Each structure stands twice: as C-alpha cells, then as structure tokens.
Amino acid sequence: MSGLPFLLEIGTEEIPDWMIQPALANLRELFEGVIAEHSLSGKVSWVDATPRRLVLRADGVLERQPDTEELVLGPPKAAAFKDGKPTGAASGFARKMGVAVEDLRIEATPKGEYLAVTRKVIGRAASEILAEALPQVISRIYFPKTMYWTGKGGPRFIRPIRWLVALLGNEVVPFEFAGVRSDRITSGHRRLGSPCIEVTIDSYEASLRANYVLIRADERRERIKSGARSLAGSAGLRLRPDEALLNTLVYLTEYPTPIVGGFDAKYLDLPAEVLVTVMRHHQRYFSLEDERGNLAPNFIAVMNTNADPEGLVRQGNERVLRARFNDARFFWNFDQQKKLADRVEDLKNVTFQAKLGSYYDKAQRMVELVAELGGDSVAKRAALLAKCDLTTEMVKEFTELQGIVGGLYARVQGEPEAVAQAIYSHYKPESMEDDIPPTAAGQIVSLADKLDTLRGCFAIGLIPSGSKDPFALRRAAQGVVRILAEGEIHFRLPDSGDLGEFFRDRVEYYFREVRGFRYDEVRAAMAAGFADLKDLNARLEALRAVRPTENFEPLAASFKRIKNILRQAQFSGGANLEEALLEAGPERELHDSFVALRTVVQEHRTRKDYRGALEAIASLRPKVDLFFDKVLVNASDPRVRENRLTLLHSLLTEFSGIADFSEIVTA
C-alpha cells in the first residue's frame, strides 16, 4: 500500500481493565472519521492496549491531501461587461483571483449567469491535519467515568496521560494534550522496563517487548492460558476455565506470568462456593480441580511481572488467601449463632428501596406473591427466609454469594432440603447463559422476588431508560421471561401498561436472540398475545414448522392484502354476513371452505395442536387466491361490498388467534 504508516500511543496511568476494549473501538472509529473527513485515505490496521497505553496504527495515509479544484463565482455577467468590454467589476475580480480577465469564464447558475474562475486548492500536509485533529480524538474517546488532573477546568480523560507517541512515517506529528507534547518516546514496564524508549513505527512492538510490555492482548491471553494449563497439568490438576477472569487479567497486566500456589486442605470443609468466590472475585485466581471435578487446594495467580524466582510472590498470595479463608471461616461460625429463621425481624433494618420499604416488607410481599403463583408451603417458607442472609457477616463480606449463603445456612440449620434448594437458587438466572432455578419452588421464589421488584419499581416510576437501570430491572424481567418460558410455572405476564411494554421487549428479545426465532415470526405470534409464554412458545414452534410448507407464505401475503383492503376501507367489522348476497363461484366457495375450516381449526386449537391448526388454515390458500383473482371486493352495490369486507374481516379475525400472518415478511 502506498502512503505512510501512522502510529499513535496514548500513555496513561492504569486504565480500569473493563473500559479498555470499548475505548479502543471508539478510538478506531474516531480516527477513521478524521482520515475520511480530510480525504487522507489509508485505513486503521491495528488497535491494541495494555492498562498503560492505548495504541492505534494506520497504514496508507497520504502525506498530503489530494489537490482539489474549487469554483469561485464573481460578479453577474450583466455587471461584468458593458458593450462587450469588461467593466471594473470584472477586472477587479480577475485581479483578486490572480488571473487575467481572458481566463475568466461564464458560469450558468440557477440565479443567472456569473463570472467564474476555477481555483486549484493545494492539499494540506497530513501531519498538519493530524496535529490539529488528534487532541480532539483523544478527548472524545468515551469512558464511563472521567477525571481531571491538571487543575479545575482542565482536560478530562479516564486517568492522567503521561506520554504521547505520534509518528507519521518517521516524523513526529507535533501536538499537545493536557500539557503533554507528542514525541517518539514510549515507556516500558513499570518495574522491569526503561521509562524512556525511543521508537520508530517499525521498532515499536519489539522495543516494548524488550522492555517487558507485550502490547498485543492476544499474546497476553495466550501466555496466561497456556502457562496456566501447563502449571495445572504438572500438578496433575485441571484448570477451571473462566473467560471473564481471563479477560480481566489480560487488561490488568503488561507482562502476565501465571504461578501456582496452594492452601491448606483443611479449608476444603468450607463450602466450595465460598472458596471459589474468594479466589475469583477477591483475589482474581483461577481455581483448579482434580480428575473427579473436586476443588483442589491450589490456585493459579497471574502476576504482572516476568518471574518469581524466590517464590516471594507465591508466598505472599498464599498468605493473603489464608487470611481471607480464615475470615470466611470466622464469618461462617459467627453466623451460625443466629439462625436464618431468627433473622426475619432483622430485615426491618435493611433497606430495599426508600419508598418500597425494608427487605422485611419485601419478604412479606414475596410470600404473598408465592401464594398468587400457586406455591406450596416449601416455596412460602423459602420466600420468607430467602433474604435473611443479607444480615449475615458472610454476605456482608461476599455480597455476590447472596442466596447461595442463605441456601447453605438453611441446609445446616435443619430447614427441609427443598427449602434450602429454593433459597440457594432464587437469584437465578443471573445472566442469559445462567440456568434457571432447578426446582419448582426455586422458580416460584425467584419469580416472586423479581416480579415484586419490577412491580414496585414501576409503581414508583423507577423505569429504566437508556443505560440507566440501577435496580437491574432488565435482568430481572429477562429472568422472569426465561423461568416462565422454560420452567414449570404457569403464570400470565402483565401485558399492558408500562410494565407490559417493558415485558414485551424482553419477550421479543428472548425468543429472537436466545431461541433463534425469526423476528417476523416472533412479531406475528406475539400479536396474538404474549401473556402466556408457554402458549406463545408452542405457537412459535408451530409457526416455524409450517412456514416452509408451500401454501404458507403465499397465504401470509394474502392476509397482508386483506389487512390492507380493510384498512383502506376503514372497515372494522361488526356486520353480520348475509349468505344470500354471496355470489356463486369463488366467493361462495371461499365462504363455505372458511366455515368448514373454522370448526377444524377450533378443534386443533382446543387441543393446542397449533401446527394442525396452521396447516388447516394454510389449506385455504387456493380458495383465497381464486377469490382475489375473480372477485372484485369493491363491488358497485354497497351491500355486496360490505358483505365481502365482512367475509374478509371474519377470516382475518378468526385465523389470527395463533399468529398475525400479516406480520410475516414474504419473499
């Protein structure tokens, strides 16, 4: 590729790991905007980052913008010539443009004829354009929470910027941001590298590597993965994969090196959930397991350095983990002094939401909701106790274990196993990938919890908007949808009002993105109702099955036509069909087939045999086609016309109870 390579490195203090990838995508977009806007050609060939640097490379950037031509209009032709001779206005314009009067031409415009000259505009140097644009690019990279550091009113970024590398070919693109001048000097690893390294575009990556910075996230990822696997293997253990943790570590390090550590097997009598949480969330360690899948008394930590020859880092991490596990044991023993059942009253001191009261109030509402959902005594007991673990030391310390701790405590405190199970899983599903609670009682308690939150928040106007969803209502609603669609509970979703609209979006998302139905199928089936998700599911599956059959899509097209006809006629039914007005032939035949089919379809629907019903409806296609072929709906006799519209309307209404076919997009 002709043109020049370009390299930008924004050197910062440590950027939060989870913000880096979106920032890089944004940087790429902003830079592409600049080269496009200024016709600099070239394309972004690489973006990458470590916690201390965001890097962008482009190739094929033109050294200069292409020259362009610009048409400059002068005085009107009428004022420019008198008796065929140029006037002062004409010669003045020519002088101003630096050309001879003879070189001026006449340009016809909508406003009339004008003198004009074509001027050549010399393209500006890329370096100059980039020097102006890069401060803007940097300041416009989006971060969720920014800071200022040079003083009040100073520029904002995610963390202080400490150096800038900006090279176009071999030259520095000169600019300044937040008091930092761009240069060709980068900085290595905080402890292992040099703080001042002169680079060229070609030497950049290798120079960083020599200074213990692996600039490519993919390489760091691979180094962690393969290192961790081989350490686990040498210990005769298996690594428990954890992609989210891996990604965090990739962006927390510049030179990651995994090490293996151990802990006393005596801690294994604490629940594995607690041990894994401490390791994963608090220490960012990978867990290991033996060949039978049991948690092993070992862990893998990832250092941000090259080696641990004296074992100091391992020892330090082991010591911290030991203290954490001791804490957990202390909390466990301390918490057993007061049973969950004795903590119900304590929930009065834990706020759920200022206007919605305490968790005590919530628990009472959940118990009532469980009854509404058809729950038994197990589910009611679980609902009453579900939130009690919020008052335990263990959950105060490890909030992500809420529910799980309650379930574990219920079990050791002699609650029935089914109650313990339901408490344990009542926050599930916590994500799209997570399972729903495994038992009916768990599903009911989970539904009661989420529905209470949703109803309460909507009642006081806490409705999510844009990215603002502090009570995670979208996740709660998504959980409700999944449990109702996949679980054992029958319950009608709210399908009207704000909450109904909110659920409509979740239901649509679920069937499209999670279940893989086509969007027009989902809309068609939902148009016939979505309060009963199992029924919706059955209708969708029937629709998917029938769709490829030969009559279906043409019939759907006809239904759309019917809908349009009715809309144009502003016809909304109401009249009774008068059989006497039906014309013999296609109209009469359509009517008779319809009447005969109606009974068949009804029978199928009663048996929830939606596929049978849809196939029956589809069989009507030849009659509908013939009708439209031979019969004029807009008959001159208004009574006949009205009667035909009534026939079509009945047809549409009768057969839209499973899905609104007019929503189907046909080829």
Next chain:
Amino acid sequence: MDSFQQTVFKLKQYWADRGCVIQEPYDLEVGAGTMAPETFLRVLGPQPYRVAYVQPSRRPADGRYGENPNRLYKHQQLQVILKPAPEDVIDQYLGSLEAIGIDLRKHDLKFEEDNWESPTLGAWGIGWQVMLDGLEITQFTYFQQCGGIDLDLVPAELTYGLERLVAFLQDKESVYQIEWAPGFSYGDVRLAEEVQHSVFNFELADVDTLWELFRLHEKEAQRLLDLFPKYEPKERFPLLAAYDQVLKLSNLFNLLDARGAISVTERVGVIARVRKLAVGVAQAWVEQQTPASAEVAR
C-alpha cells in the same frame, strides 16, 4: 526486619524528604485519615500543600473484640496528601515502598480500579487499590470533589493501611503478632483497646446519651455556621472548631450504627444531616481562604 514503628519512621522520613509537612494525628475521633482537617480542609482552595501523618481511624462496627486476626475497631493509616499531584506521583509512591524494604523487582504489583466516595463528606475521587502480591496495601486517590466543591488543584491522596503492610513485611498471620517495637507486640500495645471498645460499641454504649450528644454537637455546628456570614473579619472565624463538631457527629453516627440504633427510615436522613454541615463548613472554608473567589465557588 523492621518493627511497626520503624516502618512508620521510614515512611515519614521518605515523605519529609519530598517536601511534606509531617503532622501528628488529629486529636479527635475520625473514621479515616481523609476526615482530618489536614486533608478535608487543606485540599480545598488554590494553595499547594504537602503533608503526611499517621491517623488512628475508628470504625466502631468493624470491632471484633480482638478475636479476628485482620479486623480492627481502630487501625492506623499513614495518610499522604500531595497537592497538586506531581507528574511522577506514582514513581514517588513506588519509591516509598522500596524505602521500607520492598524490592519491587521481586514482587507483583497491580493497580486495580477503586474509586473512593464519601457521601457524608460530599467527597469523591478516582483511583486504585494498589495490590502487592495479592494484598491491598494502599488506596491511591486523585481527589475531584470535597464538600461538594470541584477542587482547584487535584491532590493525590495515598493511604497506607499500616497494619496490613507491616504484617506483610513481618510475615505475620495476625496483626496482633506484629512487632510494634522490640519487645512489644501490636497486641501488647493495642489489644485491651480493641476488646474494651468493642464491648462499649456493641453492648454498653447508651443509645439515648449518644443521640443527646449527637443533637448537641449538631446544634453547636449549625449555630457556628449561622454566625459565619455576618462575622468580620472572616479570617478569625472558628471554622476549624465548627468542623470539630462535624467530626464528633460523624463518630457518634458510627457508634449509633454499630449499636444498631439507627433504623432504615432514619439512616438516610441522619447521613444527610451530617453531610449538610460538612458541606457547609467546606464552602465557608473556601470563602475564608479565597474571599475573592467565594462567589464563584457558590
């Protein structure tokens, strides 16, 4: 191996060598070094400042009767304020770790996002927890706002958790085993305090008395703040004394909380009462420091 006090000496010397005033702990109960006026008030306004001090910090609800090896009712923070933060602030900080004997080439260091916020003080900042071999040893914060006011100069606040740090250096499983001075363990020096204050905080503190004290200090703080607008000359006005009342309130709130005496409905309201006074003092302080810019700050 350095004793607890030796490590403190070294850190103080290190920061003294970098131009810090070495202050003594503030002589009122505070929940964190940030609350001492040397931080809370000094970060406001346009005057540069550098200070380091150890601040014993009381968190009544964290007391464990001296039974938990890592949790304390009162722990010691070494607090450093560099206002404005120098460009090489992180390098200076890393130098302080070397100064107390940590060879950073042999250890693992990570900066993990941890933003600090104190609703009671109307203060927040952006920063990290600094992890050494998996142990959080320092909270590093670039202050952005204090008392609800955007700061003129952005200070860096370094808060070293001394017990944790020294337990690490001395390789002790329990803070009580730390050698404070030759012949004296941390337990020798502080255990009785942990036990007795835990008993007071959780069992014997009289709730009615605490509320009464709360109201008295609140009234006094408000009375002083009400006098400020008309008082001349401004520079003599005892805002520092008004701030002492706020600190008393904050500690009383924590005690009442540990005692389980603040109900859900009250809680938010009580925090708001303390915050209102803290913000009031901060704004008056800015006005007192920079009379000309007072209107802008408002």
